[in-house]
Amino acid sequence: MKHNYKRKQNYLATRNLTLLTLLLLFSTSLAAQQGTVRGVVTDEDGPVIGATVKVEGSGLGTTSDLDGNYELLLEPGEYVLEASYVGSANVRISITIVAGTDYLVDFQLSKGIYVDEVVVIGSRGKPRTQLETAVPVDVIGAKQIRASSQVNVTGMLQLVAPSFHSTPQTISDGTDHIDPATLRGLGPDQVLVLVNGKRRHTSSLVNVNGTVGRGTVGTDLNAIPKSAIKRIEILRDGAAAQYGSDAIAGVINIVLKDDVNQASVDFQAGFASPNTFDGPGNSAGNVPEELIPTFNSDGATYAIGTNFGFDLGKNGGFVNVTAEYMDRQSTNRSGNYTGSIYPDGYENAMSRDEFFAQVREETGFAENQVMEIGNSKLRDMGAFLNASLPLNSSGAELYGTLGWNYRDGLSRGFYRFPSQQVKVVPQVLPQGFSPQINSAITDNSFIIGARGDINGWHADLSQTRGSNRFDFTIKNSLNASLGAVSPRQAYAGGFEYSQNTTNLDFNRRFEGNIPINVAFGGEMRFENYQIEAGEPTSYVNGGVENVWIIDGDTTLVAGAAGIQVFPGFQPQNALTKDRNSFAAYGDLEFDFTDAFLVTVAGRYENFSDFGDNFSFKLAARYKITDNITARSSYSTGFRAPSLQQVYFNNLSTQFVDVDGEQVAVQVGTFNNESNVTKAFGIKPLTAETSNNFSIGATAGFGRFSIAVDYYNIKIDDRIVLSGRFGPDEELANGQPAGDILTPLGAGSAQFFTNAINTTTSGVDFVA
Numbered sequence: 001m002k003h004n005y006k007r008k009q010n011y012l013a014t015r016n017l018t019l020l021t022l023l024l025l026f027s028t029s030l031a032a033q034q035g036t037v038r039g040v041v042t043d044e045d046g047p048v049i050g051a052t053v054k055v056e057g058s059g060l061g062t063t064s065d066l067d068g069n070y071e072l073l074l075e076p077g078e079y080v081l082e083a084s085y086v087g088s089a090n091v092r093i094s095i096t097i098v099a100g101t102d103y104l105v106d107f108q109l110s111k112g113i114y115v116d117e118v119v120v121i122g123s124r125g126k127p128r129t130q131l132e133t134a135v136p137v138d139v140i141g142a143k144q145i146r147a148s149s150q151v152n153v154t155g156m157l158q159l160v161a162p163s164f165h166s167t168p169q170t171i172s173d174g175t176d177h178i179d180p181a182t183l184r185g186l187g188p189d190q191v192l193v194l195v196n197g198k199r200r201h202t203s204s205l206v207n208v209n210g211t212v213g214r215g216t217v218g219t220d221l222n223a224i225p226k227s228a229i230k231r232i233e234i235l236r237d238g239a240a241a242q243y244g245s246d247a248i249a250g251v252i253n254i255v256l257k258d259d260v261n262q263a264s265v266d267f268q269a270g271f272a273s274p275n276t277f278d279g280p281g282n283s284a285g286n287v288p289e290e291l292i293p294t295f296n297s298d299g300a301t302y303a304i305g306t307n308f309g310f311d312l313g314k315n316g317g318f319v320n321v322t323a324e325y326m327d328r329q330s331t332n333r334s335g336n337y338t339g340s341i342y343p344d345g346y347e348n349a350m351s352r353d354e355f356f357a358q359v360r361e362e363t364g365f366a367e368n369q370v371m372e373i374g375n376s377k378l379r380d381m382g383a384f385l386n387a388s389l390p391l392n393s394s395g396a397e398l399y400g401t402l403g404w405n406y407r408d409g410l411s412r413g414f415y416r417f418p419s420q421q422v423k424v425v426p427q428v429l430p431q432g433f434s435p436q437i438n439s440a441i442t443d444n445s446f447i448i449g450a451r452g453d454i455n456g457w458h459a460d461l462s463q464t465r466g467s468n469r470f471d472f473t474i475k476n477s478l479n480a481s482l483g484a485v486s487p488r489q490a491y492a493g494g495f496e497y498s499q500n501t502t503n504l505d506f507n508r509r510f511e512g513n514i515p516i517n518v519a520f521g522g523e524m525r526f527e528n529y530q531i532e533a534g535e536p537t538s539y540v541n542g543g544v545e546n547v548w549i550i551d552g553d554t555t556l557v558a559g560a561a562g563i564q565v566f567p568g569f570q571p572q573n574a575l576t577k578d579r580n581s582f583a584a585y586g587d588l589e590f591d592f593t594d595a596f597l598v599t600v601a602g603r604y605e606n607f608s609d610f611g612d613n614f615s616f617k618l619a620a621r622y623k624i625t626d627n628i629t630a631r632s633s634y635s636t637g638f639r640a641p642s643l644q645q646v647y648f649n650n651l652s653t654q655f656v657d658v659d660g661e662q663v664a665v666q667v668g669t670f671n672n673e674s675n676v677t678k679a680f681g682i683k684p685l686t687a688e689t690s691n692n693f694s695i696g697a698t699a700g701f702g703r704f705s706i707a708v709d710y711y712n713i714k715i716d717d718r719i720v721l722s723g724r725f726g727p728d729e730e731l732a733n734g735q736p737a738g739d740i741l742t743p744l745g746a747g748s749a750q751f752f753t754n755a756i757n758t759t760t761s762g763v764d765f766v767a
Contacts, residue, residue, distance in 0.1 A: 035099060240639075241635055442467075
């Protein structure tokens with residue numbers, strides 16, 4: 001047995017030696033078929049540690065070591081190598097690889113923010129600099145992002161991006177906790193958002209109150225941690241023919257970090273001190289001084305974010321991870337209240353001083369404030385992962401992202417005074433109350449894909465999924481129709497939107513007398529929208545008549561149904577709706593000369609619920625000199641009505657002006673399927689269509705550049721949320737509207753409808 005055992009050992013050793021020899025021979029043969037590129041990455045301070053050196057248009061790359069050295073193995077062919085590092089301008093060098101040859105390629109980086117950065121958005125051809133593109137593109141780089149004093153993405157872009165607008169909303173239900181974002185003065189739903197070039201899902205929230213973007217559904221940019229972002233590219237031009245529905249005003253592409261072998265921790269903190277320099281009284285204008293309180297110092301905010309990356313494999317793969325947490329206290333800039341508080345003769349009435357003292361004790365308000373006008377209270381936490389794994393030295397790679405965000409918001413509605421008898425239960429809250437809306441927002445997303453070269457074509461297959469969920473809990477409130485047994489808190493329901501997108505893209509550059517880049521591909525998208533009913537106490541009409549003692553006499557007042565500030569979604573509001581769409585596109589880019597570029601694009605889309613559309617785009621750029629460029633574009637576009645606009649329905653409390661007084665009204669938003677909508681003669685929603693023209697010029701001189709672009713955007717059949725129709729309106733059949741609204745508990749009705757055509761024009765000046 002021992003002899004056989006030794007013989008087996010000798011056999012195994014011989015076999016292993018043979019395999020090792022074959023492996024070495026194979027590795028040597030493989031290395032001989034490749035070329036080796038090595039060099040050093042430096043800047044004015046010496047070697048750069050952790051700089052990224054990658055092959056443009058592929059997943060191949062590596063990072064520099066402690067001495068700034070890097071090394072790459074590449075198949076024979078022509079490549080463009082790009083070196084990049086946070087806070088430095090990217091450097092690109094072209095190289096031709098011959099098998100078995102070593103190449104020395106060093107990179108010298110320069111620090112600072114450069115206006116002429118390389119961008120990929122707006123073209124499926126080779127990357128171009130900002131000043132070479134046929135359409136206006138802004139790039140917010142890593143250094144600008146890190147230097148921003150703002151703790152979220154919309155706040156940062158508001159200060160640095162032309163034509164971008166986003167501000168926090170107030171007294172607007174869920175919109176208090178998601179900041180609508182717009183480009184060129186159009187709606188939040190007319191801006192398409194991409195992450196790493198892939199379509200991102202929208203929010204599940206419809207902005208139904210009097211806010212920026214009323215009646216629209218936007219994308220929650222603040223669900224992406226600022227610490228995870230490498231750069232942001234903003235295409236200020238119609239691009240539905242290239243990227244599909246929604247891209248009427250433009251496209252925002254958020255590029256995630258891919259750094260490795262480095263870690264960072266960012267901390268920001270601050271607060272508001274509105275009384276500094278004697279407060280707002282110095283600029284009060286026509287506002288009487290007695291209406292301006294001495295505001296509290298408020299809005300204390302702190303945010304902490306960390307980012308780190310590490311190598312994945314030996315061919316330039318990476319994993320980059322970000323985690324972020326933000327806590328923001330509310331701000332309040334409302335004026336002092338001077339209106340009525342109690343019904344005349346109310347037995348529980350206090351003096352005004354006593355009343356406001358109690359309000360201050362319960363809410364933390366200043367002086368005679370009774371509501372909160374300003375930023376809502378917010379806690380936000382999120383994490384993002386970005387990864388790539390090259391499969392070979394020819395540029396094939398697997399890639400993916402994973403994102404999660406949770407936001408907990410708390411905002412206040414209008415104060416419910418005892419003078420509003422239908423809204424108050426005197427046996428429970430004799431002095432009225434300040435109701436609160438607690439929003440819990442969960443956002444999840446992932447991208448997974450593979451890309452590489454197939455017979456000279458660069459192919460990219462990806463699957464993207466995202467979802468956004470809103471849940472509402474109403475606090476410090478009551479359902480007056482339940483009387484003294486009403487709970488002070490209730491779950492009011494919520495909604496959720498999800499989107500699954502599959503993309504297959506091909507592109508190839510053909511060299512010749514006129515170099516042409518050809519791109520084509522397809523997209524399939526599945527969408528789902530759900531509304532979930534709240535608990536019964538949030539919406540039920542309990543039918544209780546509350547007892548009021550007025551001038552010593554007992555008065556019975558029927559309490560309003562539903563929990564105050566946000567009556568819950570009812571079972572008849574609950575629904576689950578789906579749709580799917582298919583798209584195919586083609587994109588041609590002609591370099592007629594080094595100076596003259598023309599792009600042509602077309603896209604066909606078909607939606608299961610409303611039909612199809614074809615959009616096209618023509619753009620051109622001419623370099624008058626090396627530093628001066630003229631450009632122009634014309635495109636058609638469209639935006640499909642969102643599932644939220646088609647199916648959202650609820651009852652909400654809105655305050656309307658009646659003879660100078662703000663009066664609470666239960667407003668019903670009825671969707672396209674509702675019999676109420678049909679009775680009012682509202683037609684089913686169709687797609688918005690647009691015509692977009694722009695012309696402009698750029699000039700760049702070192703670190704200084706100027707860009708001027710005129711734009712004109714015409715939109716037909718624009719979807720808006722209508723005004724309110726009251727119970728006295730006469731329907732088409734002569735029936736009063738109140739006959740169908742009153743039984744539903746609605747004091748008025750509003751609808752989504754294709755109601756208007758608009759023209760928006762302006763000039764962007766960027767320097």
